[in-house]
Every structure is written in structure tokens, then in C-alpha cells.
Amino acid sequence: DVKVTQSSRYLVKRTGEKVFLECVQDMDHENMFWYRQDPGLGLRLIYFSYDVKMKEKGDIPEGYSVSREKKERFSLILESASTNQTSMYLCASSFGAVDSPLHFGNGTRLTVT
Amino acid sequence: DAKTTQPNSMESNEEEPVHLPCNHSTISGTDYIHWYRQLPSQGPEYVIHGLTSNVNNRMASLAIAEDRKSSTLILHRATLRDAAVYYCILRANYGQNFVFGPGTRLSVLP
Numbered sequence: 001d002v003k004v005t006q007s008s009r010y011l012v013k014r015t016g017e018k019v020f021l022e023c024v025q026d027m028d029h030e031n032m033f034w035y036r037q038d039p040g041l042g043l044r045l046i047y048f049s050y051d052v053k054m055k056e057k058g059d060i061p062e063g064y065s066v067s068r069e070k071k072e073r074f075s076l077i078l079e080s081a082s083t084n085q086t087s088m089y090l091c092a093s094s095f096g097a098v099d100s101p102l103h104f105g106n107g108t109r110l111t112v113t
Numbered sequence: 114d115a116k117t118t119q120p121n122s123m124e125s126n127e128e129e130p131v132h133l134p135c136n137h138s139t140i141s142g143t144d145y146i147h148w149y150r151q152l153p154s155q156g157p158e159y160v161i162h163g164l165t166s167n168v169n170n171r172m173a174s175l176a177i178a179e180d181r182k183s184s185t186l187i188l189h190r191a192t193l194r195d196a197a198v199y200y201c202i203l204r205a206n207y208g209q210n211f212v213f214g215p216g217t218r219l220s221v222l223p
Contacts (some may be wrong), residue, residue: 042172088158099145102211104156
């Protein structure tokens with residue numbers, strides 16, 4: 001079974017802190033994604049990466065950056081955390097083929113105070 | 114990205130079949146239809162996907178209309194563990210993005 005592991009299940013940070021969310025997949029997937037999920041807004045794509053060192057902005061990239069130095073690892077960085085970034089963050093991965101399904105981690109619930 | 118429309122919520126009795134509908138009237142010829150579900154406190158989980166033909170796997174069946182403007186996810190015998198939010202998504206042939214709508218919240222009654 002594919003495993004997508006997010007480093008933390010729960011995280012509490014202060015406003016202005018730099019926050020790193022880590023995601024690792026064990027299936028040699030080319031594509032990796034970061035979503036955030038908020039009540040009433042569903043899942044929204046922040047960034048995705050289709051190869052090492054490659055990244056594309058999703059629908060809501062403002063306030064975030066990403067890093068993909070190794071194929072299995074995709075990091076989401078909040079440069080200066082703000083309270084409106086309190087959310088559930090979900091990492092996912094897939095093969096590059098267009099009919100390949102997404103595999104999600106269990107999420108990191110981030111609270112910024 | 115082509116959009117999908119699903120009912121906000123549905124209810125089913127345990128051990129009965131469930132048919133979850135999805136409309137995608139603006140689907141293009143190369144869009145794949147994917148279904149995911151999200152159990153409480155978990156990330157979404159892949160269920161099934163298809164392009165034109167009906168598909169079956171151990172979790173569910175996917176029935177795709179001949180004109181591809183709609184599809185139906187079929188759970189053959191609902192269990193309490195099937196209570197989740199079900200998302201119908203179109204994935205473009207050229208793009209990498211999956212666009213998630215609000216989904217259908219399925220309740221399963223014992």
C-alpha cells in the first residue's frame with residue numbers, strides 16, 4: 001500500500017513564526033501536492049510539484065512556499081504564519097500518468113495563535 | 114477545470130445499495146472521472162476512476178452515462194464504515210490538478 005506520511009498530526013504555532021510542514025511518500029511518485037481544507041471551502045490546492053525542484057502554484061499560494069529537493073519529500077513552508085492560515089493541511093502524491101489516483105496523508109491540523 | 118455537481122447529503126440504510134450521483138455536463142472528451150471519500154479525521158481516500166466504460170473494484174462500481182455528462186458511484190452494500198464525504202472529481206488530460214468540490218455527505222443508518 002502507498003504510504004504518505006505527514007510529520008505532525010497537530011501543530012500549534014505563534015503568529016509570525018516560520019513553519020515547516022513535511023510530507024514523505026514511499027511509492028516513487030512523480031507528483032506531490034499540498035492542499036488545505038477549511039469548513040465550507042473544501043479542499044484547495046496550494047502548490048504542487050511534478051518533479052524534483054519543480055513546482056507550480058495552485059489556487060491559493062499566497063503566504064506559502066514549497067521545497068522539493070528529493071523525490072520522496074515535499075515541504076510546505078509558511079514564511080510568517082498568520083491566524084488565517086489556521087487550517088487542516090493535506091499532502092498527496094500520485095504517479096505522473098493522467099489517470100493515476102491521488103494518495104493522501106492523514107493531515108496536519110495547524111493552529112496559529 | 115470542468116466542474117461537478119453533487120447533492121450535499123444522502124442517507125442510506127445499512128446493507129442496502131447506495132447510488133451517489135454526480136453531474137459533469139461540461140466534461141471534455143479526455144477528462145477522467147475520479148471518486149474519493151473522506152472518513153472523519155482522515156485524508157481523502159481513492160475509491161475508483163474511469164473514462165468511458167463502467168468500472169468495478171473491491172470498493173465500489175462506477176457507472177458512466179453514455180454521453181459522459183453524469184456518473185454514479187455505487188456501493189453495493191453500505192456499512193457503517195462507509196459513512197463519509199464522497200467527492201466526484203474530473204481530472205484533465207493535460208493538467209495535474211484535482212479540483213475538489215464540497216462532495217456528498219453520506220450517512221448510513223443501522
